[in-house]
Amino acid sequence: MPLLKVDDLRTYFHTREGVVRAVDGVSFQVEPGETLGIVGESGSGKSVTNLTLMGLVPMPPGRVESGTARFNGVDLLRCSRAEHRAIRGKRISMIFQDPMTALNPYMRVGRQIVEPLLIHERCSGKEARERAVRALETVGIQDAPRRLLDYPHQFSGGMRQRVMIAMALITRPQLLIADEPTTALDVTVQAQILELIKQIQSEMGMAVILVTHDLGVIAEVCDRVLVMYAGRIVEAATTRKLFQRPGHPYTRALMASLPAARKKGEALYSIKGMPPDLTQPINGCPFAPRCEVAVPRCQSAAIALREFREGHETACIREQEGELP
Amino acid sequence: MTKFILRRLLSFIPVFFIIVTMLFFLIRIAPGGPFQGGERAVPPEVLEKLRETYNLNAPLYRQYVDYLVDLAQGDLGPSMYQPSRTVTEWVQLRFPVSLELGFYALLVAMTLGFLAGITAALRPNTITDYVPMSFAMVGICIPNFVLGPVLVLIFALKLGWLPVAGWADPLDKVLPSLTLGTAYAAYVARLARGGMFEVLAQDFIRTARAKGLSETRVILRHALRGGVQPVIAFLGPAAAGLLTGSFVVEQIFQVPGLGKQFVDAAFNRDYTMLMGAVLVYAVLILCFNLVVDVIQAWLDPRVRYG
Numbered sequence A: 001m002p003l004l005k006v007d008d009l010r011t012y013f014h015t016r017e018g019v020v021r022a023v024d025g026v027s028f029q030v031e032p033g034e035t036l037g038i039v040g041e042s043g044s045g046k047s048v049t050n051l052t053l054m055g056l057v058p059m060p061p062g063r064v065e066s067g068t069a070r071f072n073g074v075d076l077l078r079c080s081r082a083e084h085r086a087i088r089g090k091r092i093s094m095i096f097q098d099p100m101t102a103l104n105p106y107m108r109v110g111r112q113i114v115e116p117l118l119i120h121e122r123c124s125g126k127e128a129r130e131r132a133v134r135a136l137e138t139v140g141i142q143d144a145p146r147r148l149l150d151y152p153h154q155f156s157g158g159m160r161q162r163v164m165i166a167m168a169l170i171t172r173p174q175l176l177i178a179d180e181p182t183t184a185l186d187v188t189v190q191a192q193i194l195e196l197i198k199q200i201q202s203e204m205g206m207a208v209i210l211v212t213h214d215l216g217v218i219a220e221v222c223d224r225v226l227v228m229y230a231g232r233i234v235e236a237a238t239t240r241k242l243f244q245r246p247g248h249p250y251t252r253a254l255m256a257s258l259p260a261a262r263k264k265g266e267a268l269y270s271i272k273g274m275p276p277d278l279t280q281p282i283n284g285c286p287f288a289p290r291c292e293v294a295v296p297r298c299q300s301a302a303i304a305l306r307e308f309r310e311g312h313e314t315a316c317i318r319e320q321e322g323e324l325p
Numbered sequence B: 001m002t003k004f005i006l007r008r009l010l011s012f013i014p015v016f017f018i019i020v021t022m023l024f025f026l027i028r029i030a031p032g033g034p035f036q037g038g039e040r041a042v043p044p045e046v047l048e049k050l051r052e053t054y055n056l057n058a059p060l061y062r063q064y065v066d067y068l069v070d071l072a073q074g075d076l077g078p079s080m081y082q083p084s085r086t087v088t089e090w091v092q093l094r095f096p097v098s099l100e101l102g103f104y105a106l107l108v109a110m111t112l113g114f115l116a117g118i119t120a121a122l123r124p125n126t127i128t129d130y131v132p133m134s135f136a137m138v139g140i141c142i143p144n145f146v147l148g149p150v151l152v153l154i155f156a157l158k159l160g161w162l163p164v165a166g167w168a169d170p171l172d173k174v175l176p177s178l179t180l181g182t183a184y185a186a187y188v189a190r191l192a193r194g195g196m197f198e199v200l201a202q203d204f205i206r207t208a209r210a211k212g213l214s215e216t217r218v219i220l221r222h223a224l225r226g227g228v229q230p231v232i233a234f235l236g237p238a239a240a241g242l243l244t245g246s247f248v249v250e251q252i253f254q255v256p257g258l259g260k261q262f263v264d265a266a267f268n269r270d271y272t273m274l275m276g277a278v279l280v281y282a283v284l285i286l287c288f289n290l291v292v293d294v295i296q297a298w299l300d301p302r303v304r305y306g
């Protein structure tokens, strides 16, 4: 049984400029212990999808228009606020993109780290402190007992992300949502943090949703991948299959724009055009206007994710019909 | 921290000296002088005698030096208009009243202001935001000399719940404190709302929520400390304003405080009294600013360790 099963999730923002369909009919599932990657350009709805699951979308202007998200049998979209609070920070933890701002600058990191224990497990202060020391040691912070007394500004960016990870994992959650955990860090630190997440995951056996727009990161750590575009999932596959043969022109374009895909001296490939305006209704395939292999049919056909080969789903109708090489 | 406080205290000495000097000469530059107002003209020989007594015939620099010497010994001189007491005695008598009034007013300002501001910030652009903030706007717009009499009209004359004026029993103190505190409550409300609003939009609040904390805990433990910063920064000027600005309220309600004393002294060209009152205010403002700096440093570790 999947740990998390999301069906037809729609989260819209009702703004003055119109209704932004940030997440528009997303379905996926996460198995216990697996690492699911989500990639996509900026604005494709990766963060909003996860924030919706966490109940952290600001409402208003946000609103969950439809869908279910079953986690251990509880529908996260319909459970009471209290039920949701009992799950987040305990069974599902989340870490964010910018570790510089994600920690409370007015509070010692020790107190921030033990907070989930105090509220979810009603730990004694002493036990919480011991576990905080161990958590800091696990994420590779030296001199942990003393560092608990420090404030966030006394840590570097990479160290703060480690603190965030320690805090997220202290309750041994079943699912960790990491929303671009390394984007704000410099390259060498990025690798360390990813390595750390991978290592802790294999020790604790938790599932991870890893959001990124870096396909290189996906290749390195994920078991399965969702490719998002304009608030929808346009491709879902195991990492191996995705890299073996991408099943959507958008994914192919993303791969072509990887720096590693470029031959020496050649200009970096970038996808022409802009992502669609999410306040306007989209007919047919949302990527069609930018797609190099689009045919007139793409603009009008009904689009849905379908398995076109074992373990590989795509929303591209031409791919589904085997028209693409 | 101790070093920081000591350094600030030392810096008070030159500041204080400059204030004394400027005041001394400014007051004397102003047209008119003591013993000239009043209903009856003072006979020239008496005036001469008085000026002699108060050392007003000496050259200006001499007067200044004499004043400094006296001041260094804590002697503010005799009052020129109310010679029954020395200025120091007058200050000792009147200042506690102003301090008390200021304290109650500050309490009113903080309580009302925080409640209104935080309530507003929790649900921006809803009724619980608009209503308190409209009141705050009104509070800022209405000057004390209007609000005071209006409150008297309603609560003293119409309803008869509270006395019109005076400063003897506890009930006397309600209307002056409310009048003085309301304007500042309005400022505090706006600052608290702004501060909380800004903090609640920060990433670390989302982190706190992601940990599964209750909304109350998010606000009390995580948001409040940052959210009150603008209010704390405003506390120094506010406290100073409450004390120095209280003369209007003291006039309206006939409160025998230093503010009233100060206004009377200014009208009567009571040089020594005027100097005394302003110096007390100056010291007070300096101290408040120091206290505020200390509180801010204590609240924000980045300042404390920076």
Ligand SMILES: Nc1ncnc2c1ncn2[C@@H]1O[C@H](COP(=O)(O)OP(=O)(O)OP(=O)(O)O)[C@@H](O)[C@H]1O
Pocket (backbone or CB within 6 Å): A013, A015, A020, A022, A040, A041, A042, A043, A044, A045, A046, A047, A048, A049, A058, A061, A062, A213, A278
């Ligand atoms: N509070 C909000 N109000 C209005 N629109 C919003 C809000 N939050 C997000 N959106 C919109 O939702 C869409 C999806 O945003 P989201 O943050 O999920 O993108 P993303 O895929 O995470 O992008 P990035 O890679 O930049 O993080 C965007 O068009 C964004 O403008």
Ligand SMILES: [Mg+2]
Pocket (backbone or CB within 6 Å): A046, A047, A048, A179
């Ligand atoms: Mg994002």
